[in-house]
Amino acid sequence: VGGAFWAGFVHENAQEELVLRPPGARPEEEFLATCIRCGLCVEACPYDTLELGTYGVDVPVGTPYFEPRKTPCYLCEDIPCAVACPTSALDLAQLKDESGELDVSRSRMGVAVVDYNNCIAAKGLRCDACVRACPYMGDAIFVDSRRNPRTGKHAMLVPVVDADYCTGCGLCEHACVTEEASILVLPREVALGRAGEHYELPAPDFTPEVPADEI
Ligand code: SF4
Numbered sequence: 001v002g003g004a005f006w007a008g009f010v011h012e013n014a015q016e017e018l019v020l021r022p023p024g025a026r027p028e029e030e031f032l033a034t035c036i037r038c039g040l041c042v043e044a045c046p047y048d049t050l051e052l053g054t055y056g057v058d059v060p061v062g063t064p065y066f067e068p069r070k071t072p073c074y075l076c077e078d079i080p081c082a083v084a085c086p087t088s089a090l091d092l093a094q095l096k097d098e099s100g101e102l103d104v105s106r107s108r109m110g111v112a113v114v115d116y117n118n119c120i121a122a123k124g125l126r127c128d129a130c131v132r133a134c135p136y137m138g139d140a141i142f143v144d145s146r147r148n149p150r151t152g153k154h155a156m157l158v159p160v161v162d163a164d165y166c167t168g169c170g171l172c173e174h175a176c177v178t179e180e181a182s183i184l185v186l187p188r189e190v191a192l193g194r195a196g197e198h199y200e201l202p203a204p205d206f207t208p209e210v211p212a213d214e215i
């Protein structure tokens with residue numbers, strides 16, 4: 001986690017409130033009451049995405065979490081982590097479609113939030129690395145045009161996330177080209193709930209760093 005925005009965000013939120021859980025995880029309190037700390041989900045993940053909280057890490061000990069900047073969730077179609085869970089702390093019911101088939105696109109591990117004050121596309125440079133990394137490109141994240149405030153006429157193309165479709169997999173955060181990720185997955189209740197009430201997301205500052213006619 002880095003950049004002025006995220007530093008502020010982390011300061012405002014206890015680290016454990018920013019923990020991302022595997023697909024199908026029940027709401028945090030319920031999850032903590034249901035997860036028996038067996039680690040079967042972690043063992044089942046073929047990408048080593050999941051880790052178990054341990055002493056010295058701000059995650060309840062023995063509970064699974066992931067850090068997308070390090071290793072995102074690759075959204076396995078057969079969702080082995082959730083299938084391995086013996087207590088339904090990872091709830092398969094949340095991950096099934098109307099016909100009862102597993103559908104990993106129903107995962108809601110978090111939601112990606114763009115820090116437009118750090119995103120280079122919002123400074124007028126060409127970049128869509130996060131958009132191209134998304135398996136739900138066009139739905140969960142898309143490129144939108146914003147008026148260039150300097151020239152008033154040239155459009156800038158910036159990434160925009162639609163929380164209704166974002167799974168929180170973090171493939172975008174993993175792919176972001178800036179040194180500190182300019183798109184970060186946050187727990188949904190933080191990004192969409194409490195954050196909305198108590199933490200003002202930074203207003204996009206679409207000031208380009210290079211003249212628009214050189215873009
Ligand atoms: S869906 Fe696949 S990649 Fe994602 S956490 Fe589960 S097992 Fe790992």
Ligand code: SF4
Pocket residue numbers: 111112133134135136137140141161165166167168169170171172173185
């Ligand atoms: S976290 Fe990023 S890559 Fe994953 S679904 Fe959401 S916008 Fe797409």
